[in-house]
Amino acid sequence: MSHFDRSGPPDIRDTFSLLVLNITFRTTADDLFPLFDKYGKVVDVFIPRDRRTGESRGFAFVRYKYADEAQKAVDKLEGRVVDGREIMVQFAKYGPNAERTQDGRIMESASKISSNKQFGGMDKDYRRRSCSRSRGRYERDGYRGRDKDYHRRSVSHSPDHCKDRGRGHDKERHNQSRSYGSPNSPKSSSPCKTHLRDESPNGQNDNKHSPTSKSVSPHSEPVDS
C-alpha cells in the first residue's frame, strides 16, 4: 500500500477527501502518506499530476476513513512545513463526486463534520497573496494551444500590489544576438538556398483542375471541323 497513483479510487463511499495545498512540487504521495497516516487512517492519497510532464501540480488529496481523524489531521498538519514549504490542509470541496446540495453543503465531504466549531472563527487568515497572476506554465508551456477559454481570473482586477513582486527587472532583451541562423554553418554555404524544388516544370501549376481555364477545354470551343 504504497503506490496510490497506481489504482484508482478504492472506495469513496464513506471516505473524506482532504485537499493539501501549498505543497512543494517534489512532494509525493508517499511523503504525505506517513504524515497524514499518523493522525488517522488514510485510505488513499492521490496527487494529480500533469498529463504532459507528469509532475505534481502542487497539491494533493488525502482520503481519510473517518471525519474526526481527518479533521484532526487538518488541524495538525495545517500549516505544517513539509519539504521546506508550508502546506495547507483543508477539506476538498470540489471533486469527482462533489455534489452540492441546495443547502449549500457538500454532499461528499465536510458535510458530515461541517458542525465542527473549529471552522467557525478559524484563525486561518491566509490571504493567498491575492495575486493570481498566472497559472504558471499552464499558459506558457503548452496549454495555450487549447481552445478552452480560460477565465483569466480577472487579471485586471487589482494588479497593483502584485505587479512588481518578483521577476526582478526585465530590462530588455539584451544579448538577443539574432545572428543569421547559426554562427557555424556546417555545410550550407548559402544560408538561404534550400528551396527551389517544386513548381511544375509545365509553367502553370495544374491548370487541369482549374475550372476557370477556358483555354484548355477540349470541347469547350466547338470549332468547325
Added chain:
DNA sequence: GTTGAGCGTT
C-alpha cells in the same frame, strides 16, 4: 533546471 493559485485519477 523553473513556477505557486487552486480542487482529483482507474
